Amino acid sequence: MRTPPHPAKGLTVGVSVPGEALAYADSIINTIREPLLVLDSNLRVVSTNRSFYTTFLVNPEETVGRMVYELGNHQWDIPALRELLERILPEKESFSDYEVSHAFPTLGMRTMLLNARQLRRGFGLPPLILLAIEDITRRKRLEVELERTLKELDGFAYSVSHDLKAPLRGIGQVVDWLQEELADKLNDDQTENMDLMRARVGRMSDLIDGLLRSARLGRTGEVREMVNLQKLVADVVDSIQPPKSIAIEVEGVLPTISCVLIQIEQVFQNLISNAVRYMDKEVGRVKIGARESSFEWTFFVEDNGPGIPKEHFDRIFQIFQTLHPRDEVESTGIGLSIVKKVVELHHGHVWLESEVGKGSTFFFSIPKNGHTPEGKIL
């Protein structure tokens, strides 16, 4: 007798004979890598798969027909498992990602993730219970180690930056004192040398700060929140305090978006202060704005500064790259690499358009909450 094909979710395979369906299911069950248990409503094992035997080092004779708690010499007599099977599952059809930690006599301490589901059957038969087990012991251990390593790295980065800056402070102070005491005794060249020394000290201090900031980006646990960019940019411009010769305006109203506040603040801080710092025109204009598409926001910072030659477009986003001799414009060369890193952490892109002599526009995109430009859900 032919049975019509069962429209199982996602599995539309033409199966014409009941035996074939069973053999089909059996092959799948015994090939998948997760241990599976099928229990009856009295919590006795109806069937299990090869993976269960190999993972928990038991054999079929000891398993089928036994109470689940008796398996492997009462290895599975776990309070958390009882909780799942006797209290939670009767109230729900299924339950996923149930975590159980247990010291197995033969296997040692293991952490497992369980999915449990009631399998309804027809013809008045009582439901079966399906248990899928994933051993996440190793993953958990790696997560703990990763967290610890990142914390150590943080502490390390902080104390390195602190200890590296200490002698710099000392040098800066002594240079100040010398300049003060020798003010009228130094010629122009010597005064310039003192200034150069002080500037180098400041630069090194900035470099250390920049490196520390850059190293800290991408730590998991950074919180995304709704940020009012109109206000953020206004605050950033305030803190930059541009000279009177440079006008900074915002086109339209900037949106409120989901992002990591201190990171996006850093992006606007770097782009706007760059526009101000490199301005070469008597009347400077910096314009900030946003464009909206269905899946992303694109922000721009436009200036009428010196512009950047096309051949440098890629290079400038690399760390420590500067375009001007470092004694003309004080720059660490880290700013844009941080902009790139932050934007990419938000799954966006950064790019620029520029014409030498006329000005530059830096663009960066931030996908709207939940999407990447390729349509992937975040």
Place this chain on the structure above:
Amino acid sequence: MNPHCPILLVEDDKIDQKSVQRAFHDLKIANGLVVVQNGQEALTYLNDKGNHTPCLILLDLRMPVMSGLECLAVIKRTEHLKRIPVVVLTTSSDDRDLKQCYDLGVVGYMVKPVDYQKFIEMVRTIHLYWILSLTPAPT
């Protein structure tokens, strides 16, 4: 604070020592400044009956031989030293250091600014405060 009693500076960094000395000089502070290199030397100075008891101790935290915290703990356990006000003068703004210092009974915790002008202001403020505030006479 008696203008004739010395102020004890416990600090190992030569430039940091000089900056305090310089600030005292620029501010024309009357109190003498005694400088020691670490916690051990501070205790030696404080326990020597031949020395004037300082009316204020400026304490750095990170020092070799004996750190600021260790020295502070000993001072606060010693009957004839424990009432001398101790102000921590350090580069570290570490929260743990802050808590431990206050647990041990410091009366102030100042983070040294990088800028020398700001540093002078800080020293001036500390000095003015302790000129006004009374401290018990040394036992």
